Amino acid sequence: MAEEPLGRIRRIGFQTVVRREFSRILRIWGQTLVPPAVTAALYFVIFGSLIGRRIGQMDGFDYTQYIAPGLIMMAVISNSYANVVSSFFGAKFGKHIEELLVAPLPNWLIVLGYVAGGLLRGLLVGVVVTVVALFFTHVPVTHPFIVAGSVFLTAVVFSLGGFFNAIFAKNFDQISWFPTFVLTPLIYLGGVFYSVTLLPPWAAKLSYGNPILYMVNAFRHGFLGTSDVDPGLAFMIMGAFAVAMYVVVVMLMNRGVGIRE
Amino acid sequence: MQALSIRGLTKTYANGVQALRGIDLDVAEGDFFALLGPNGAGKTTTIGIIVSMVEKSGGTVSVFGHDIDRALDRAKTCIGLVPQEINFNQFEKVFTVISNQAGFYGIPRALAVERSEKYLRQLQLWDKRDTIARSLSGGMKRRLMIARALVHEPRLLILDEPTAGVDIEIRRSMWDFLRGINAQGTTIILTTHYLEEAESLCRHIAIIDGGRIIEHGTMSGVIRKLNQETFVLNFRAPAAAPPQLPGYAFRATDDHTLEVDVRKEQGLNDIFARLSQQGIEVDSMRNKVNRLEELFMRLVERRGG
Numbered sequence: 409m410a411e412e413p414l415g416r417i418r419r420i421g422f423q424t425v426v427r428r429e430f431s432r433i434l435r436i437w438g439q440t441l442v443p444p445a446v447t448a449a450l451y452f453v454i455f456g457s458l459i460g461r462r463i464g465q466m467d468g469f470d471y472t473q474y475i476a477p478g479l480i481m482m483a484v485i486s487n488s489y490a491n492v493v494s495s496f497f498g499a500k501f502g503k504h505i506e507e508l509l510v511a512p513l514p515n516w517l518i519v520l521g522y523v524a525g526g527l528l529r530g531l532l533v534g535v536v537v538t539v540v541a542l543f544f545t546h547v548p549v550t551h552p553f554i555v556a557g558s559v560f561l562t563a564v565v566f567s568l569g570g571f572f573n574a575i576f577a578k579n580f581d582q583i584s585w586f587p588t589f590v591l592t593p594l595i596y597l598g599g600v601f602y603s604v605t606l607l608p609p610w611a612a613k614l615s616y617g618n619p620i621l622y623m624v625n626a627f628r629h630g631f632l633g634t635s636d637v638d639p640g641l642a643f644m645i646m647g648a649f650a651v652a653m654y655v656v657v658v659m660l661m662n663r664g665v666g667i668r669e
Numbered sequence: 670m671q672a673l674s675i676r677g678l679t680k681t682y683a684n685g686v687q688a689l690r691g692i693d694l695d696v697a698e699g700d701f702f703a704l705l706g707p708n709g710a711g712k713t714t715t716i717g718i719i720v721s722m723v724e725k726s727g728g729t730v731s732v733f734g735h736d737i738d739r740a741l742d743r744a745k746t747c748i749g750l751v752p753q754e755i756n757f758n759q760f761e762k763v764f765t766v767i768s769n770q771a772g773f774y775g776i777p778r779a780l781a782v783e784r785s786e787k788y789l790r791q792l793q794l795w796d797k798r799d800t801i802a803r804s805l806s807g808g809m810k811r812r813l814m815i816a817r818a819l820v821h822e823p824r825l826l827i828l829d830e831p832t833a834g835v836d837i838e839i840r841r842s843m844w845d846f847l848r849g850i851n852a853q854g855t856t857i858i859l860t861t862h863y864l865e866e867a868e869s870l871c872r873h874i875a876i877i878d879g880g881r882i883i884e885h886g887t888m889s890g891v892i893r894k895l896n897q898e899t900f901v902l903n904f905r906a907p908a909a910a911p912p913q914l915p916g917y918a919f920r921a922t923d924d925h926t927l928e929v930d931v932r933k934e935q936g937l938n939d940i941f942a943r944l945s946q947q948g949i950e951v952d953s954m955r956n957k958v959n960r961l962e963e964l965f966m967r968l969v970e971r972r973g974g
Contacts, residue, residue, distance in 0.1 A: 411743070411746070412746065412775055414742055414743070416775055417742075417746065417774065417775025418775070419775075420772055420775045420776065420777060420778075421772060421773050421774070421775055423772065424769055424772025424773055425773075427769075427772070428765075428769050431765075499758070502756075502758060502759060503754060503755075503756035504756055504757055504758040506722060506752065506756045507756065507757065507758075507769070507770055507773060507817075508773060509721065509722060510720045510721065510722065510745060510748070510750050511745060511770075511773035511774055512741075512742035512743070512745040512746045512774060512775070513742070513773060514742065664724055668721075668722060668723065668724055669682065669683075669717065669722070669723045669724065
């Protein structure tokens, strides 16, 4: 009996994981695509239209325009993270992760499949929030490749973050702890709503230790051409995080942490 | 070729429990093989190691010649697993559960759709293809797991207590189905607590207890090792006087029924002749318990002291 090439098995296996994740995103659209649109609309109404008028301009841009890239990135970060953490932990909890673990797919490919799912949700939500933003302001795209590159890397980094969380989580509390107490504060303090130049020097210095600041600013640079950080450095940081986290997550999977006895 | 070859397999869990203490096992291609043992004997751990759900502590395992340490993915392509516990995504449709599993084994989409239909029809689940899996009955869920395990047409099918909690009618139809799959060339390894099921289906058997194989061979050969069987004899008419069978241990449960312990060197003909001399006509006879069950209990009790 002729054996199927492993490369072909892996390609189809990967496509199946991605298709399953994408179907899940669409199947539960009320949980995945609608809430970010509602949240973004509220932010634009309150911080943009109501409070923003009193704030005036920031870095030479209308405040609504200034916060738009940050709000899009905020939605991308939380949704790529949420997709992988809930999908992978749900698979562990419901035991259907075993379907993948007994299949002839290496761990590095399983991780890639879930990350692709997180990336897809991040990008879909990014598009949805961008459309919402267009109802409130004009969003110019100054450097399209920087926009695409930064949203891609950010979604990958936070998909991997979600995977890391799901590997160690033993109950549903443990998948909400990190987003609530770590991720959300880092996002809010990561320059979504303000330029770090407005902060006292010590706070600005502290902010430069927050990786989300680099992601938001690289993304904002892609849209508006303005940034608090060097976009090149931001890309290096995002790339380094993506590679390092992928390596760590695959190592944990290979060691069977949280999934094998 | 051996479908499965295990040498010196050991497993000690992180909590110090030694689940396997050096197992050697061969299952020939095309065999229908029973792996039996009491709860906690090491059956599920052994299966877990074969399918890479459990990390082994020592020893080797190869599936159709593919060593799981060196060619794990290749070995996995040969195996279909029906686990003890329900482990499909209960929020997906029945058809999606099957077709996704085909994809995980590298089956192209068009063929996956075709195979999904084939196995859902064979397991009488085609009408339920658009049903959300969690709303299936217990028996249907078991059949769905069998269909899922077969969709990539594995050469080795491992079933870990597939008929647990399934009513007798569905159980019998599953037996027929498994016999058919085996007749077409699929090697089957079955663990079950229904020893009648194992005796009826399997040609070879291994009994595992305390992490060791304590009996291994052909089903008929292993059963021949049973030194004593208990038969229940039903009389055509009530016995006028209590039957006399010197040399035999026997109990009259009522005036129509007699239980007799018969050792291997004794014969049933002798019993019939003596009863006949006493004017007692035997209407029917059966084993009190399944022979394999009797042997199993004796082996396990002997080990337990």
